[in-house]
Amino acid sequence: MTEHAPEHVEEHLSEFSTDGHVQFRENRGLWQLTPDGRIVHAEHLAADLEGLDLTSALSSTYATFIDLNTRFKELCGAWQLRDGEPNDHSDPAYDRDVVEQLSEMHSEAKPVVGEMGEAIERLGPYSRRLDIVLGRVQQGETKMFTGVMCGSYHDAWMELHEDLILTQGIDRSAEGSF
Incomplete structure (x- = not known):
């Protein structure tokens, strides 16, 4: 469950997948961060918390x-x-x-x-x-x-x-x- 419209989420997941940051795990029906995605996530998290x-x-x-x-x-x-x-x-x-x-x-x-x-x-x-x-x-x-x-x-x-x-x-x- 998210606060965003499903089409908005799918659009972002598609972009993240193209960039190699996530992959879809068909057998589990879920998206997962790739190793590169974990690095990018850490960078975004640091930016989100900057000054806090x-x-x-x-x-x-x-x-x-x-x-x-x-x-x-x-x-x-x-x-x-x-x-x-x-x-x-x-x-x-x-x-x-x-x-x-x-x-x-x-x-x-x-x-x-x-x-x-x-x-x-x-x-x-x-x-x-x-x-x-x-x-x-x-x-x-x-x-x-x-x-x-x-x-x-x-x-x-x-x-x-x-x-x-x-x-x-x-x-x-x-x-x-x-």
């Missing part, structure tokens, strides 16, 4: 995000498994409880994600994306909680997390935030 004090912009909100991330991972586990078995979503009361916990976590995350978006404009759309997909989860679209590559809450959350890691130059394995 990342410590004051993100350090306190990122620490809170990491705490929320731990809770989110636990909620994902509760959504996917019940009593150690795959959750088949046949118990509406159980699912409602987990969705309510997600809604509570989302309420705590909203000001944090919003503050990040105010500090770095590029991060702004994540708040709206998370709001939209939470609504879909609350309406009963079970795959929109933890579904992969479908615009789920998990997808949007993990994209934000990856964006924050890249923005701050954090080593994911050293941080331990998988």
Whole structure:
């Protein structure tokens, strides 16, 4: 999910592909940066952050995000498994409880994600994306909680997390935030 029109995104991906910065992975149905694309991305990221004090912009909100991330991972586990078995979503009361916990976590995350978006404009759309997909989860679209590559809450959350890691130059394995 993006804030841009699909034709706009396709146009840019086509240009990036022509320039050798991305490639389409047919078997997975996704675009991926090439090694040259990673270099160009790093250059664009540096330009985007030029003059910004990342410590004051993100350090306190990122620490809170990491705490929320731990809770989110636990909620994902509760959504996917019940009593150690795959959750088949046949118990509406159980699912409602987990969705309510997600809604509570989302309420705590909203000001944090919003503050990040105010500090770095590029991060702004994540708040709206998370709001939209939470609504879909609350309406009963079970795959929109933890579904992969479908615009789920998990997808949007993990994209934000990856964006924050890249923005701050954090080593994911050293941080331990998988």
